[in-house]
Amino acid sequence: MFESAELGHKIDKATYDLEVPKLREALLEAQIDLAKLAKFPVIILVGGLDGAGRGETVNLLNEWMDPRFIQTHGMGEPSDEELDRPMMWRFWRELPPKGKIGVFLGSWYTWPILNRVTGQTKAADLDQSMERAKRLEKMLTDEGALILKFWMHLSKDRQEKRLKLLEKNPKTRWRVTDRDWKHFKLYDKFRIVHEGVIRHTSTAEAPWTIVEGYDPRYRSLTIGKVILDAIRRRLNDVDNKMVDDIAPPPLPSIDQLNVLKTLDLKQKITKKTFTAELEKYQGKLALLTREAKFKDITVIALFEGNDAAGKGGAIRRITSALDARYYTIIPVAAPTEEERAQPYLWRFWRHIPRRGRVMIFDRSWYGRVLVERVEGFCSKTDWMRAYSEINDFEAQLVRHNIVVVKFWLTISKDEQLERFNAREKIGFKRFKITEDDWRNRDKWDDYEHAVCEMVDRTSTEIAPWTLVEANDKNFARIKILKTLCKQIEAAMKNQ
Amino acid sequence: MFESAELGHKIDKATYDLEVPKLREALLEAQIDLAKLAKFPVIILVGGLDGAGRGETVNLLNEWMDPRFIQTHGMGEPSDEELDRPMMWRFWRELPPKGKIGVFLGSWYTWPILNRVTGQTKAADLDQSMERAKRLEKMLTDEGALILKFWMHLSKDRQEKRLKLLEKNPKTRWRVTDRDWKHFKLYDKFRIVHEGVIRHTSTAEAPWTIVEGYDPRYRSLTIGKVILDAIRRRLNDVDNKMVDDIAPPPLPSIDQLNVLKTLDLKQKITKKTFTAELEKYQGKLALLTREAKFKDITVIALFEGNDAAGKGGAIRRITSALDARYYTIIPVAAPTEEERAQPYLWRFWRHIPRRGRVMIFDRSWYGRVLVERVEGFCSKTDWMRAYSEINDFEAQLVRHNIVVVKFWLTISKDEQLERFNAREKIGFKRFKITEDDWRNRDKWDDYEHAVCEMVDRTSTEIAPWTLVEANDKNFARIKILKTLCKQIEAAMKNQ
Incomplete structure (x- = not known):
């Protein structure tokens, strides 16, 4: 795998001096076209061995290119706010918007590799991390991102030579740390792990480019040209987005039965029961969220439902039991300009709270497979792939001790009309009823179909849907409070 | 001062039940109008004594209003990322955009008051904090924000009663903590400090409203009505923004002499000197930024200058001495949709880095008093007040161990034409020259005038301007590197 990158590639100064001005000009022009078009972001990952010139190359790229459209992120030790959220949050917050280039020095590969080589994790953990990385990259490229992954390699001899060379020069001495020498001693171990990672994660969407890092001129010119070529090809090809409907078709509805139709919407509770139960479960919720253990988890509750199904009322029954300092309601509306310049899930990632918080989404990321699907706001491929992206997203949340509670509130078509x-x-x-609501109502069956498919595809063991019979508002509110308490309690027991 | 809030205000249930539906409806309507107009944000601060119903009132407001347009922020202990930045950063990151309401439970008053009462700071510190708070509020209201500050008060007897009442009820017992009782013992001290703070910071733009917090019905109805009334009045008055040019007029230019004209643009260095000095100062910068002490400071360097004065080249000479992981270049372009919905300085606050970083602004917040002033992109009042807002902003940065280095690069009109x-x-x-550049050139004298006034008004001891003679690019680059090193060194010595 590293054969070509251990040959001792070199470029002489004359060739380099001849090539660089042309390359710079072409790169600048590509950047301008990229920014003007503003249709996709470029994500460049730079990984590899110490001393292989990762930092220098990135500096050079910054020097060659227009700094207005490129941004470099050093992904060192995560901050406390970052540790307090799922691992990928720190990358999401730095993703470049459409039209710009983001360079990541250190990436979602860095820590899994390091932890594996130093023996803190097992091979299976590394495999899992790589699977996650692949899914993230798949999602990003599906969203249109151009991902370029560079691996700066050196043979063992040459790594030693490079480190010694850097140490000898007083101007570059600071670049070589004790850690670098410690890692050098682990060269063979690193090499094996690196090889596995590269093999495992060189996908069609985002292949690795291995570059020998010994000769600065060679590596800079190589990387510059690969970047230029990739951006250019993508710019020419931007409207040629492949649309292939590979997702399986939904089940035909032969007997007219579906999960929503099996709900008994006649369920009711008396005013007296409601008052008693409301007091009971609000009190319980209040106490649960004030326990010391609650500081270690986070609750994300999301509400979807038919228009006028009573989401707002249900949410208020929850929040009135909570401390206003620790909950936030995110009403999901049309995305902003900055959000539209990012992958679909970005606008939810940015709201992920720290631990000890309750975050309530009034409508959510499921808009993709509900309103956007039914109204045709996104392409079929986009909402088709959303199911697995969402499952991935929620799995990351749950892995980070976030309790994900999902409610679908159902009312009958007649009940909706009355409301x-x-x-x-x-x-x-009055302001709650808009023309959109009446229009949506006309598409009742389409929405019902979309909801059933959503439940089938995204009700998982770790983040199940709770279908709520909401013709009787009070019945719904109690069911919701009860479910929420139960799921929080279960999560706290597992702590 | 608290007399009216110790009378034992009460409202009977019948009146309350009669008033609330009307108030809710009116509040909702006001919210909708506010959101539709989207011209100003509403910032509500809720402070006051423990047990005076701050949290309950905020919960109720959330219940009454449309959660899509209101967001509550509990300003408890700051996070590590927040501690790593100037104190006000945490408020800037949570400011509501135009058209929305942000409720702050705890504010820029909370910690200064607490620190004073517990004797951790002196009276003078508190005074300073209050001055800062006033300036922040002045800036926000100048930007159009409606600020409502509520102070929930209780007499000593009634605070004790309220705390006991809350403790007796199993459903509210969790609300009363040891800290509350500890604070209760300090009631008299708190009262004195509170009184001083309220007196000091009740300004015409953002006066305090003191509300007796004993009776839930009274306090809720009062606060609801004050909010409604203030929003309504402001909505009616939104186009009546007072424009009064109170800033002093610039000095008349009698002898045609100004700070820019005194610069000797003929200064030059030889290629040989340049190479030697470049090596020297880049090396110095590289070493300085790798010292352990550097982790405690932050460098913000900003570049303004004539078009084609060589900002980009100078920046690259800096960054090539830095580790790409720890610097960021922010090219300042037109504000985004989310930025336009916020006060002017918000888009710079959001980029303030953690410690140990170098942040380079290619153009900066001075755009307000340069291009925006000359091109008429903002009103005269707006750029007039920008001088003191900017001085304030930079003072906050410096107070937080941020080294603010400001460069103005000057070239002559002839030199610009050649370039x-x-x-x-x-x-x-080629892409660097746009029609804007030629247009700006026609306004050379206006820009020169604006620059001179900017220097006069914002070159402070803590954040001085360095005027750079840039007709000779190499001379300019060395002067910039030298200045930067000197300022970083000085800051590290003061550590």
């Missing part, structure tokens, strides 16, 4: 009419009569509820 | 022409000939520099 729409009632709302139009009550002054301060 | 423009040269750039149009070199392929990969």
Whole structure:
């Protein structure tokens, strides 16, 4: 695998001096076109051995290119706020928007590799991390991102030579740390792990480019040209996005039965039961969220449902039991300009809270497979792949001790009509009914179909959907509070 | 001062039940109008005594209003990332955008008061904090924000009663902590400090509203009505923004002399000197930024200058001495949608780095008093007040061990013309010349005037401007590197 990168590639100064001005000009032009088009971001990962010139190359790239459209991120030790959130959050917060280039020195590969070589994790852990990396990259490229992964390699001899060379020069001495020499002693171990990682994660969407790092001129010119070529090819090809519907078709609805139709919407509770149960479960929720153990978990509750199904009312029954300092409601509306310049899930990642918080999403990332699907706001491929992206996303949350509680509130078509009419009569509820609501109502069956498929594809053991019969508001509210308490309790027991 | 809030205000249930539906409806309508207009944000601060119902009131507000347009922030202990930046950063990151309401439970008043009462700071420190708070609020209201500050007060008797009442009820017992009782013992001290703070910071732009917190119905209705009334008045008055040019007029230019004209643009260095000095100062910068002490400071260097004055080249001479992981270049371009919905300085606050970083702004917050002033992109009042806002902003940075280094690069009008022409000939520099550049050139004198006034008003002892004679690029680069090293060195000595 590293054969070509241990040959001692070199470029003489004359050739280099001849090539660089042309390359710089072409890179700048490509950057300008990229920024003007603003249709996809470029994500460059730079990994590899110590002393193989990762930092220098990145500095040079910054020097060659227009700094307005390129940004470098050193992914060193994570901060406390970063440790307090799922591992990938720190990358999401630094993703370049469409039209720009983001260079990552250190990436989602760095820590898994290091932890494996130093024996802190097992081979299976590394495999899992690599699977996650692949899924992330798949999602990013599906969203249009161009991902370029560079691996700076050196043979063992040459790594030693490079480190010694850097140490001898007073101007570069600081670059060589004790850690570098410690890692050098582990060269063979690193090499094996590196090889496995590269083999495992060189995908069609985001292959690795291995570059010999010994000769600065060679490595800089090589990387510059690969970047230029990739951006250019992508710019020419930008409208040629492959659309292949590889997802399996939904089950045909032969007997007209579906998960929503099996719900008994007639379920009711009396006013008296409601008052008693409300007090009970709000009190329970209040106490649970004030336990010391709660500081170690996070709750993300999301609400989806038919229009007028009573999401707002249910949310208020939850929040009135909580301390206003520790909960946030995120009403999900149309994405902003900065959000539109990012992958779909970015606008949810940015809201992921620290530990000890309750975050409530009033509508959520499921909009992709509900309203966006039904109204045709995104392509079929986009919502098709959303199922597995969402499952991935939620798995990352759960792995980080986040309790993900998902509610779908169902009402019957008749009940909805009654509520729409009632709302139009009550002054301060009038604003809740818009023309969109009436239009959505016309597509009742399409939405029902989308909901059933969503439940089938995303109700997982770690983050199950709770379907709530909401024709009786009070019944729904109690079911929701009860479910929430139960899931929080279970999570705290597992701590 | 607290007399009216110790009378034992109460409202009976019948009146309350009659008033609330009307108030809710009106609040919702005001919220919708606020969101539709999207011209100003509403910032609500809720402070006051423990047990005076701060949290409950905020919960109720959230219940009454539309959660899509209101967001509550509990300002408890700051996070590590927050501690790593100037104190106000945590508020800037949570400011509501135009059209929305942000409620802060705990504010820029909380910690200064607490630190004073517990004797950790002196009276003078508190005074300084209050001055800062006033300036922040002035800036926010100048930017259009509506600020409502509520102070929940209780007499000593009633605070004790309230705490006991809350403790007796199993459902609210968790609300009363040891800290609350500890604070209760300090009631008299708190009262004196509170009174001083309120007196000091009740300004015309952002006055305090003191509310007796004993009776939940009274305090909720009062606060709800004050909010409603303030939003309504502001909505009616939104286009009536007072424009009064209170800033002193610039000095008349009688002898045609100004700070820029005193610069000797003929200064030059030889290629040989340049090479030697470049090596010397880049090496010095490289070593300085790798010292252990550097981890305790942050460097913010900003570059302004005539078009084609060589900002980019100078920046590259700096960055090539730095580790790409620890520096960031922020090219300042037109603000995004999310940035336009915030006060002017928000888009710079959001980039403030953690310690141990070098942040380079290619153009900066001075755009307000340069291009925006000259091109008429903002009103005269807006750029007039920008001088003191900027001085304030930089003072906050410096107070937090941030080294603020400001460069103005000057070239002569002739030199600029030569460079423009040269750039149009070199392929990969062609993109650097736009029609804007030629247009700006026509306004040379206006820009010169704006620059001189900027220097006069914002070159402070803590953050001085360095005027750089840039007709000779190499001379400029060395002067910049030298200045930067000197300022970093000085800051590290003061550590």
